[in-house]
Amino acid sequence: MSGFTLSLVGKTIVVSGGNRGIGYELSRAVAKAGASIAIIYRGSKDAVEIAEKIGKEFNVKTKAYQCDVSKQEQVDSTFKKIWDEMGPVGGLIANAGVSVVKDAVDLNKEDFDYVYGVNVFGVFNTARAAAKLWIAHKTQNASIVITSSMSSQIINQAGENKPLTQVFYNSSKAAVSNLCKGLASEWAPHGIRVNTLSPGYVNTDQTANMDPALRAYQAANIPLKRFAQPEEMAGQTVLLLSDYATYMTGGEYFVDGGQLIW
Template identity: 40%
Template sequence: MKTDRFTLDGKVTIVTGGGQGIGKVVAGELADQGSDIVIFDLQDATEVANQIAEQHGVSAMALVCDVTDPDQVAKAIDQAADRMGTLDLLFNNAGICLHKPALECTPTDFTKVVDVNLNAIFFVAQAFARWLVAHNKQGNIVNTASMSATIVNIPQGQASYNSSKAGVAHLTKSLAVEWAPLGIRVNSISPGYINTEMTGNVREDWRQIWTDMIPFKRMGSPEELAGAVIYLLSDAATYTSGADLIIDGCFTVV
């Protein structure tokens, strides 16, 4: 009998930042592998959850949650578990980007980016892991870092984003080591330039420069990230933790 180690049947996955962009697309792909879905987003993503449920025949719900607020996160985790009956997986994806030269970046600018991109990743992972431990369960986490954790993007200035994502990559490794004895795997993906609402609003000349620098000569799509997330969350990756998978069309290779 053939076993599909990539299946997520019977699992419940939390997706942060699932109302749009990478989170929305990957949530749908996770549902296509059989996972029930809980979206955490600052905006009400109920319509997205309903679409996922209808298209993929799974249970899906959305909770409004400010992931930078640990109290809100802990309450949302409990609410999700109560509604779904359990929790298994986390795609810890919410993030923002600020294109602003470092000399012009205010303390508020920098702190906001770090709060969303790094602090919130920790708050959600911590609350999720605490729930797992309290319920004697194992589980898996995939954080969204970025190729910006490895290289410095040009021509735009985005020191706040780059440093926050470097923090995510190393936080992932730290949590992976700490939580290995608990049976909780923690990995990250590091996307390159991906066509989303975030990148679609930037200057066209920047987009052209980026495309020219990418060996694939195009930006990626959110769908092209989904396979990595599915692999890392699934039983196909039971010996993989602390890894950062760069998905960038060879951008960081050259």
């Protein structure tokens, strides 16, 4: 085991959705471990500033790249640009995700394309763009961490409350957790590892508008009795990107306050 370390010094890590919420804290944690960070964002006006702030905070190179992960050609050209501007990429956190909360009877093809376009095709596009470069450059021990969700496995009970109606979101997370296993299997011979971070409820913009009664009910059903803070997602991701995780691939790792126990 000598020589194994949690340090990410010398690595460039791409983080999609790294400017906000969980992705922001994953970017900070990875920067704190010494990596340079390329943040991919969709359109937030402050993303460039946020990337610079993380760079200054941890004295690492950072840069924000605007790119819609659901567009394959845009993703391919963005990864080439990142490789040229920031040096060889060593890891990817495929974290960008969206939801549409609507009753199932009101959902339509546009909603499906939007949610699956980001949560499944977007994850695939970023993973594929990274893997193409790694295979071409014969990069070894590259690591992809996909942000899935505990909802890949369960539909939460809501008690007397109206449940969070997001069947496309939940099913897209089941799809992406399976995608992780397929990619891990296919790319293992190329030295590319693929795992998921599957969070429970986390306090971000995505959960900010949840009905307070539903939130209280859900929190009561979590063994740790609360939603997570985004920074509590970071340890597992740093581990999976590090040299300590060289035998970890195809895994779905739940960081959910114990919610899946019950």
